[in-house]
Amino acid sequence: MRKKQLLIWGLFCIVLLVLPFHISASETDKTIIIYSYEEEESLREIRILDSVIGQFTQDFLVIADTEVKKEDLLDVSHLIYVGADKVQIPENVLEAITGFNGKFFAVGHNIEQLKGHFTWINVDDEVLSGYVEIPNNDYTITLSEERIIYQLAEGTYSTIANTYNDTNSSEKFPLIAYHENEYYFTGQSLFSPFGEVLAEGLYHFYSNKEASHIRYLRLEDVHPLMDAKVLREQAEYLKEKNIPYMVAVIPVYTDGDRTIHFSDSKELTETLRYMQKNGASILLHGYRHQYRSSETGEGFEFWDVENNRPIYQAADEPAKLLEDFPSKEAYEQFVKEGEAFEEAYIEDAVLKGVQELVAHRIYPLAFEAPHYTMSQNGYQILSQYFTTYVGRLQLTDLFWESSYSPLYKSTPAFLHGMTVYPETIGFIEADVEDSLQQMQANIEVLQLFNQVYIAGFYHPYLGLEGLKEVVESLESIPNASWLDLKAEDNKVEINDIRIESKDGEIEVSKPFFASTYERKVFFDENLIYFGLAGIILIILISSIVVKIRKRTKVNR
Template identity: 30%
Template sequence: MIFRNLLVFFLILILFLSSANPLLSNAEDTKKKVLLVYDRRSFFGFSGDIVTSYRELFGHFNVDVLEEIEEDYKKGQADDFDFIFVIGIEGDFFNSILLEDLKKTKKTVCWIGRGIEKLLEKNKRVSFTYDGESGELVKVFYRKKSFDIGLIDNFTIIDNISSNSKVYSWLSDGKNMYPYIIRENNYWYVSRAISYSVLFYIFADVLYDLFNEYSKIDKSRVFIRIEDVHPFRDTEKLRAIAEYLNSKKVPFMIAMIPAYKSQNSSYITPLSEKPEFIKTIKYMQKLGGSIILHGYAHQAFGGELTGEGFEFWDGINDKPLSLDIENWIYKRIGLGIQECVKNGIYPLAFEAPHYAVSQRGYKVLKKYFSTYCGHIQTSDQGFATTSYPYILYDTELFHKFIPENLGYVDPNNPLTINDIKNNFEKVSIVRGFTAGVFFHPYLDIKYLKEIVEMLKSENIEFYDLKKEDNWVKWNNINIMSKNGEICVDYSENSKDDSIKKGFAKGIKILIIFVLFVNAIFFYILIKSKKKANKDLLGD
């Protein structure tokens, strides 16, 4: 009897603890630890941050990443990590403690770019040797495919490859072959640090092997995004696009700009003033469209036209906005979300105008959106973006990042569809890739039809955003999607709503507390009764 009562008591206790701290019942799998060491963050004259590009890339895998500039590395630090990546931009590695630790460690070490000769020096555990640099390599080979890469400087040449080495990818100058990615024992080497071209995608695919995380290889998918949809777009063209995509069973994204400002005008027209546009967007949602908030007005300063101006970046001076970015994003995002929701339009993700936003801006956006779509601007030193071949999760900048990597239709380029096809061929070398292309609705729909037919010929699944888990939160507005259903919790009075939620939470805690106290009382009562019976019987 006592055993049964104890069991009941502990079950109630576990229920109480798990209710008080949901993290106990939703604990994440233990993540592997990555140390990312670097000598510089960027190449001279290039504003993109290489270290950020690689750090975010690791977000596809079950890892936590710590960055460390090489001069700050401390003796034995590598012992605390499962993987050590070293990025050499200039190759200036003078920290002898770092080099000695890397020569001794049995952890996985991946050196990317310059400076590898310092690791190879007097390292008996690696047989390949450093043989200078080359800027004449023009082709890369990977998984029985080859791609032209143009002329790129600063590839490191590796020689004396032994039978103990495995080359994952090769480079060629038209005459000779050199390793692009090679492994020997616990050492991996990538002959150049680069965050663009098919070379970046090849490295992204090899990471499955390096991290030994093949379970992360999901089915490959592609999305189509209808870009810069604002209240002054032609509603007939929008309807025609949605009807065509629906007829082909292709879900799609709608990059929504909920307010419009014409050039040299001070008046901003919200979508609330365009009832026919509202009806059209709702119609598009019914036909498979998922809304992505694309700023509030896709402009913010001077005489910029909606769709052409920047909103979260100083496009004139090519630098972060000189204002309180947290407050600015809060206000602009709030205007956009409220304008959409009050008209029955429900955004599920965000895309910054022109993909331009500061590093701090990304972190602020994480408060309001679970999902971001596009490229990643990797630096505040100037506008430069990186495109990725698969979805990233729980990185420093994002909860979930969905990459656009195929480009867009440029009617002035006669090879525009062919360029999109070539981009698809490159990204498709990555296992479990996610690809994306965008199309402006003012263009001839024939371009969109060509893209759809090309993608369908690849027998690939189309990505449906609303079938994924997404959330948008701003003040009293909560939007969630899952399995194709969208749930919206929206109260006109956020103060009253907060009071109600607080009261409900208080009642729940009170009920749990009462159950907990009753369980303890019940246990003590049973135990006391048992003791009294023993005393009565003279035990």
């Protein structure tokens, strides 16, 4: 009996120890983001939030209010509502929200409709915002243009960020206010820097996250016409500094009738392999980095910039526009066929790009779209082959200029499983005198945020001295670590080629010849050895024949 009592008591103690862990874990297990919108353009706001939320959790659902079912909120610990436009929220959504008792974050319009929640909020009016301050950071961000926010009446809430419109005025308005488990972002747009400030609110909302400052450097637009000596000099400098970095590689250079592959530049491929061995992680930066007649590095490969739309046709075909079709239905059929063309076009570019780099024993771990432009359909296609994306994100198919970069690595739903490593501080522009100073100013601002990638890129053709200035600027960041992409989990898989990285090591699985290009490279690189082997074989056979003939004569 005593043994039985001890056993029961022991089991009870175990339950007491385990139960709090499960309760704590469930608090951040699942998030649902419900959004209301009217205009397609407003979907940009949703994708900004999507890219921001992906840095805090990967267990989340993004869903329009018209698609919500009551069971969608079961087992949800965090609810985020985004009013991208002023609309009437469906009654069934309001009923489901009313019964929600987890953490709740509301953004933008329609806060007054969320009955049963946010009773501590009274909206007085709309006001203009010109400056944002985050009290904990003791820093003010000047907006490039005024933004409209909702003005809250005084109440029992606390604030994470405030805003005001006149530096001479003492009147401040909450940008992020919270009371107990409810948070409200009063802004009506999430474009920079509001999205970054929202991330600070979410850092508070997901209170189990640790502060982290990570820096990375990327060498950009390395193509077969790159000066190998210039690149090697920079690679040796970065090796000496023991700095991990990325290299965005374009396998083919083209300009008019001229086309150059890495097979035409042995010294450059040797340099890239040296870099890969000594701190560099390779990115596939498109295949040609151009679409129509533009030079490699200047053109847009995965976006028809002349017509501001996805790649729907071959580059040498006259562009078909809406006005060229007899009806809207006929144009929609063209777009449908165009999306199928885009899929084949992207697959071909990615396949050739990976095959050609692999043929030279250069192994890409991630993808970066030229000029950061790619359609939403393009991201879905790309996600079939890459788990990792680097750079900024295009938010809509309406216009390519609408891009966004989250502050931290993230896994947005619209990347279909890919993780984005953002670029946040810009780059050195050859014809802009103060571009380094602008990068340094961006670094100063970004250090104020809790979770942030302080990341930029550099064009190697600008020389070693400029690179040193960028590196020194990044090294000046206190308590920041360097990102080594090879140490992250990355996977590239297309046809019979599989490339994986983890803990700093790269594993490659492929056939001996993964492409006709690789077969040609192999025989070209080993032609001299085949020639020598042939000569030796001929000499050997000749000597054997001579000996046989001599023996024959002796026997006679």
